[in-house]
Amino acid sequence: MTDYDITIIGGGLTGLSLAAALAPLPLKILMVESRPPVTDMRGWDERSLALGFGSRLIYGGIGIWDAVTGNASPIETVHVSEQGTLGSTRLTAEAVGVAALGHVVTLRDLATALEEKVVAQPNLERCYETRLVQVEADGEAATLTLEDDNGRREVATSLLAGADGGASSSRSLLGIDAASEDYGQVAIVANVTPRKPHHGVAYERFTRSGPMAMLPLTGNRSAMVWSLPPREAERVMALDEAAFLAELPRHFGYRLGDFTATGPRETFPLRMTLARRLIARRSLLLGNAAHALHPIAGQGLNLALRDVAVLAELLASYDDPGDDMLLQIYQQRRQPDIEATARASDGLLRLFSHHWPPYAHLRGAALIGLDRLPPLKRRLARLGMGFRKPLQGPLFHGRPLLSGGQPR
Ligand SMILES: Cc1cc2nc3c(=O)[nH]c(=O)nc-3n(C[C@H](O)[C@H](O)[C@H](O)COP(=O)(O)OP(=O)(O)OC[C@H]3O[C@@H](n4cnc5c(N)ncnc54)[C@H](O)[C@@H]3O)c2cc1C
Structure with missing residues (x-):
């Protein structure tokens, strides 16, 4: 007998x-x-997030x-360019046959909408200023030791879902190794x-100092994300x-003219951390923890939401949330997507990190070449939008979890 079916460690996004996502399930x-x-x-930070079309569907299904x-501000075009070269490429929603490639939302709006949804959720209990400090698992349950200002207590759960971020305590307490690389950028x-x-x-x-994104926001604002070496970031x-x-x-160029106002900086x-596996006995990792x-x-x-959707759909069809088979399937379904997405993000960064002029001109020529290859551009756009195979289950199609009628 456990106290909870699922214990989620971490109340980030x-x-x-x-x-x-689990609101409709009897858990x-x-x-x-x-x-x-x-x-x-x-209280939430200044980040804005670009969500692909696939994430929009998942959040539609979650309600x-x-x-x-x-x-949310629609992304109608993605424009990629490099400072000091003439090459650039544009991916448009029209070319892919959708109204928007994705949307940009502020973390505040998104977190507030999620909070408002979960606060009224009868199957969820939340505790704050409480940390996971120990995990022990056997065939029946995971026993978690939680610590707050009043001391420690134990809870028994059928499944531990570690969503406690890049420096995940769940990951280390479960003995899951992670490959980690400091990008030397802020x-x-x-x-x-x-x-x-x-x-x-x-x-x-x-740019020569690092990549700079300007994402469209409502009110004709742009969400800037500028990655720089720490010293340069300190100066800025x-x-x-x-x-x-x-x-x-001076770094971004004048495509948007000059800039007239800014919010707080x-x-x-920035560091890449990849868990070497996603599961342990009665436990799994998702989001930045993975x-x-x-x-x-x-x-x-976007990747974290695909973890959420796959897990939620598995949980809808298993009686025991910590079932070994469920965990194995979760890992099998998520690992290839995680590895491919991590490789693509890391590869893009490395591709543009060599500033030797001949490399830069080659890249400029490649961007021009890509601009003339609509099928390849469409494929890249669809990947960026979050379309992956196999897309199983209602959440991936924007429908609530139980409307597909999965039995539990
Ligand atoms: C500058 C920047 C721009 C980004 N832009 C995009 C974007 O455009 N699109 C996109 O898809 N992604 C983007 N991301 C990534 C995105 O922000 C993260 O992937 C997402 O917020 C992950 O959230 P998380 O909940 O997994 O982790 P976190 O946000 O780190 O949340 C983890 C939570 O766990 C809690 N916690 C930690 N340890 C414990 C413990 N022991 N016990 C209990 N609780 C604990 C923490 O307090 C925290 O609230 C961006 C990231 C950055 C830094």
């Missing part, structure tokens, strides 16, 4: 998305989060897309206002507002 769920509850949406869509994030309209274009610009963070705004077009150290990627291709949460 992955943990919240999993909890919300008793506990979510454990080490920070205090966010009582005001400003929160309607709550974010009003503030991402500066800020929402900035360009003088010209962005027309729904998401820009990826490879120390600039006053006017100097910061003046610096942007925030930094994120795979923390460089934000260059905006794939981290």
Whole structure:
């Protein structure tokens, strides 16, 4: 007999998305989060997230897309270029035959919509300022030791779902090794206002100091993500507002004109961490705990949502949430996608990290060449949008979990 069917460690976007996805299932769920509850949406950070079409479908199935869509900005075109070369390429929604390649949402809007959904969820209990400190598992249950200011307590759960981020305690407590690489870069994030309209274009610009993304936001703002070496990031963070705004077009160019306003700036150290396996006895990892990627291709949460959808759909059809077979299938279904997405993000970063002029000109020529290959561009666009095979189950098609009628 266990206290909970599932215990989710971590109440970030992955943990919240999993909890919300499991709302229709007859499961008793506990979510454990080490920070205090966010009582005001400003408690969430300044990040904005590009969500592919596939993620939009999953959030539609979970039932929160309607709550974010009003503030989501459609991506109609992706424009890729490199500073110092003439090469560029454009992927358009029209060429792929969809209204939008994806949408950009602020983390605040998304987290708030998820919080509003889970707060009313009868099958979910949440505890904050509580950390997972020990795990022991046998054939029947995983016994978790949780610690808060009042001391320690044990809970027995059929499944531990570790969604506690890149520095996951679940991962280390389960004895799962991870490959980890420090990129020697820091991402500066800020929402900035360009003088010209962005027309729904998401820009990826490879500058000499590092990649810079400008994602379209509502109110003609752009969500900037600029990855820089730590020293350079320190210098940019120390600039006053006017100097910061003046610096942007020198790296980004003038496609959006100059920049007239900026919100607060925030930094994120960048490291890739990939768990060597996703499962242990009565336990699994998902989201950044399984795979923390460089934000260059905006794939981290998109990938996490595919973890969530696969897991939720498996849980809908197994009586025991910690069943060995369920865990094996989860790992089999998720590992290839995780590896391919990590390779693509990492490869893109490395491709543009050599600044020797002949390399740069070759890349410029490759971008021009790609621009003239519509079938290849369409394929890349579909991958970026989150389409993967096999896409099984209702959530991948934007339908609620139980509408497909899976028995439990
Ligand atoms: C600058 C930047 C831009 C990005 N842009 C995009 C984008 O455009 N598109 C995209 O798809 N992705 C993007 N990402 C990636 C995306 O933000 C992450 O993949 C996503 O937020 C993952 O969230 P998570 O919940 O898995 O991890 P986290 O956000 O790290 O959450 C983990 C949670 O677990 C809690 N926790 C940790 N340890 C414990 C413990 N022992 N016990 C209990 N709780 C614990 C933490 O407090 C935290 O709340 C970006 C990332 C960055 C840094």
